Amino acid sequence: MLTRRHLLQKSAISGITLLAFENCLASQLIPAAPEGLGHSFEFLTPYDRGILSKLTPVILAEALPKSTEESGQAIKEVIVGWDNAVSGLPTLTQKEIRKLFSVLDSNFIFSLTPRLLTGVPEAWNDPSEIEDFLYSWYISDPESLITGNELRIGYMGLVELTMAVWYGNPRSWDFCGYAGPPDLL
Amino acid sequence: MNNLNEIIHDFVAEGFQRGWKHIDASQIAADQTLEADVVIAGSGAGGGNAAEILAQAGLNVIIVEEGPLQTSRDFHMKEDEAYSKLYQESASRYTKDRGIKIFQGRMVGGGTGINWTTSFRTPASTLNFWTKEMGVKGFSEDEMRPWFEWVEKRYNIRSWIVAPNANNNALEKGCAKQGISWGKIRRNVMGCLNLGYCGTGCPVNAKQSTLVTTIPGALKGGATLISKARAETFELKNDKIEVMTCRSMTPLGNAPAKHSINIKARHYVLAAGGIGSPAILMRSENKILNPYGLVGKRTFLHPVNVSGAIMPYPVNGEYGAPQTSYSNHYIETRLDNKKSGFSLECPPLQPMLVATNLEGHGKVHAEIMRQRPFLQVLIALQRDGFHPESIGGSVYLKTDGTPGLDYKVSGYVWKGIRDAFLVMAEIQFAAGAKAVSPVHRDATLYYSLNKVKKAIETLPMEILKARLFSAHVMGGCSMGEDTTKSVVNSKGRHHEVENLSVFDGSVFPTSIAANPMESIFATTAKFATELAKNLVS
Numbered sequence: 001m002l003t004r005r006h007l008l009q010k011s012a013i014s015g016i017t018l019l020a021f022e023n024c025l026a027s028q029l030i031p032a033a034p035e036g037l038g039h040s041f042e043f044l045t046p047y048d049r050g051i052l053s054k055l056t057p058v059i060l061a062e063a064l065p066k067s068t069e070e071s072g073q074a075i076k077e078v079i080v081g082w083d084n085a086v087s088g089l090p091t092l093t094q095k096e097i098r099k100l101f102s103v104l105d106s107n108f109i110f111s112l113t114p115r116l117l118t119g120v121p122e123a124w125n126d127p128s129e130i131e132d133f134l135y136s137w138y139i140s141d142p143e144s145l146i147t148g149n150e151l152r153i154g155y156m157g158l159v160e161l162t163m164a165v166w167y168g169n170p171r172s173w174d175f176c177g178y179a180g181p182p183d184l185l
Numbered sequence: 186m187n188n189l190n191e192i193i194h195d196f197v198a199e200g201f202q203r204g205w206k207h208i209d210a211s212q213i214a215a216d217q218t219l220e221a222d223v224v225i226a227g228s229g230a231g232g233g234n235a236a237e238i239l240a241q242a243g244l245n246v247i248i249v250e251e252g253p254l255q256t257s258r259d260f261h262m263k264e265d266e267a268y269s270k271l272y273q274e275s276a277s278r279y280t281k282d283r284g285i286k287i288f289q290g291r292m293v294g295g296g297t298g299i300n301w302t303t304s305f306r307t308p309a310s311t312l313n314f315w316t317k318e319m320g321v322k323g324f325s326e327d328e329m330r331p332w333f334e335w336v337e338k339r340y341n342i343r344s345w346i347v348a349p350n351a352n353n354n355a356l357e358k359g360c361a362k363q364g365i366s367w368g369k370i371r372r373n374v375m376g377c378l379n380l381g382y383c384g385t386g387c388p389v390n391a392k393q394s395t396l397v398t399t400i401p402g403a404l405k406g407g408a409t410l411i412s413k414a415r416a417e418t419f420e421l422k423n424d425k426i427e428v429m430t431c432r433s434m435t436p437l438g439n440a441p442a443k444h445s446i447n448i449k450a451r452h453y454v455l456a457a458g459g460i461g462s463p464a465i466l467m468r469s470e471n472k473i474l475n476p477y478g479l480v481g482k483r484t485f486l487h488p489v490n491v492s493g494a495i496m497p498y499p500v501n502g503e504y505g506a507p508q509t510s511y512s513n514h515y516i517e518t519r520l521d522n523k524k525s526g527f528s529l530e531c532p533p534l535q536p537m538l539v540a541t542n543l544e545g546h547g548k549v550h551a552e553i554m555r556q557r558p559f560l561q562v563l564i565a566l567q568r569d570g571f572h573p574e575s576i577g578g579s580v581y582l583k584t585d586g587t588p589g590l591d592y593k594v595s596g597y598v599w600k601g602i603r604d605a606f607l608v609m610a611e612i613q614f615a616a617g618a619k620a621v622s623p624v625h626r627d628a629t630l631y632y633s634l635n636k637v638k639k640a641i642e643t644l645p646m647e648i649l650k651a652r653l654f655s656a657h658v659m660g661g662c663s664m665g666e667d668t669t670k671s672v673v674n675s676k677g678r679h680h681e682v683e684n685l686s687v688f689d690g691s692v693f694p695t696s697i698a699a700n701p702m703e704s705i706f707a708t709t710a711k712f713a714t715e716l717a718k719n720l721v722s
Binding site: 058059060061062063081085087088089090091092093131134138139142149152153156159160162163164165166167168169172173175176177178181182184 | 193261262263264265268269274275277282283380382388389437438439440503504535536537539540541543545546547548550551552554555557558583584585587626647648649650
């Protein structure tokens, strides 16, 4: 007869198995991290970087340079900028961002949080799928009974940090018509 | 060019080279115990200001600041550098439910180091409210006048006679066309080059922040500055504080490091701002510090909503003094509190500030950024704390002991926010805007007043939809004569603990209904002068 204890044990074991399976799967579906411009990453894992490399062009759209070479370089700089920016945040905020990436990094097919709820793309190679996902977080109801305000806050975090990093970078200034700080001398 | 060199001569850095006493706590190798007559937690408008008065009275003063010591040579007018180094939580501090983003300085100089130099006396209506409704003594207009005059001299607060930048000019023009009263803002600057980079630290020492005025004044008087140290708790014995415990911060400044600094003093002054000061009292976990549970309550923010407009001409709001024109029309016509009053001002428009505070992403966001040089922006600051429904927020401690603020926007203030969206759109169209966009999740660019009006009528006034901001944290240790309804008396002295004072914006019983810097200067100048007298005699 199955006791409550057995059940708990069993679910704990299957949880661990699933997690391992999930990570194994994730490693196949998550895009490879672009090289890091010689930066030694303190916060972002290769998974995080792979995902950011796909999210950044969707978030910044036309604000990124047109040529593939330049936009590739820009995306790498955004990722390095992300790592620097997060490293300077309070520890508790860093933990929240880690939680956010754990939602983005894992593949949710077998996860306890159904992918249906979060809308995180299964793979990250289709920009229109990424846009749909981002948009669903953008318009998510901050008072949702199931996800609360988490998706909306997650959206704001992803977008705000990406914008901060890119528009703090002089490479973006041409696009937004900014001549930079005045020359004092 | 000689003149320019003279202006940017970094006399603060030189003062330290000549021997002003400074400890960078992130660099110390061992725990320390120090002694002083007075120790002050915080170096902003309250702490820096009080430090000079106390030091020049002959008292031995220690100033403890959580942020870094940076001087004009470190200010490069670069947003990425400034926000991460000089602001609380890299300029991404939010209220608990993420409804309001809070900009607070965290540097030697506090908020005065990165604010936009806007200087207003405390409005008479606010002083009267405190006197009549909040049990505050000694704050009548007549009693405060000499203190305003004194700080205006000390911080060179004067009329700004240079022509406004196009961003502020649009506010003036739009208000004039709408028949709404407006005025010119006084600024605490000396030799200002009209650059527009007040928010990233003044690179030419023109802004008369405490960093270049009263902190040097205190240091010349023998005070010691400790930077990158967080004041943590008070330890008490027989209802008197025996020691203030501090913790060194990491060189990056975002986390506590391992060394403790214990400071024993005759008197302890809290000046860590509306979130920081209550937090120190709460962490101390001593009933006598907070007998009625009022610490960290009634914290006000002047919640700000934002309206962006595309003008037919370049605005380039990144350049020129950022905030020089205002309208108090909707403060003055709403003093009966039937509707929430608000003042109107402009922000600077450097790209990072614009990009991070706009709604949305992708194409839409990029298109607005492409038109950024044509962007004109108005902000509305709500006068919170004067209506029974407007009770403000409460400070709480997170799991690691750092403070947060739980602030729920009242229905009353939300109505004021909706009104402000409309008023701002009207002013912007009157000033010639091609299109206006309320900064709200569900809004877009509207090309006529009618369209934006219609939209504003139905936009949900809810957090995480309407984007809200604050740069003014006030209250949390409110003053008054009733010991059961306030934390400190009308001289900033704690009601129960004899050797403790609070000298910052947290003593205000309501919001100020104007940018609070000069109110903090005047209030704490009055407090510190009285305290100095008591301690010296």
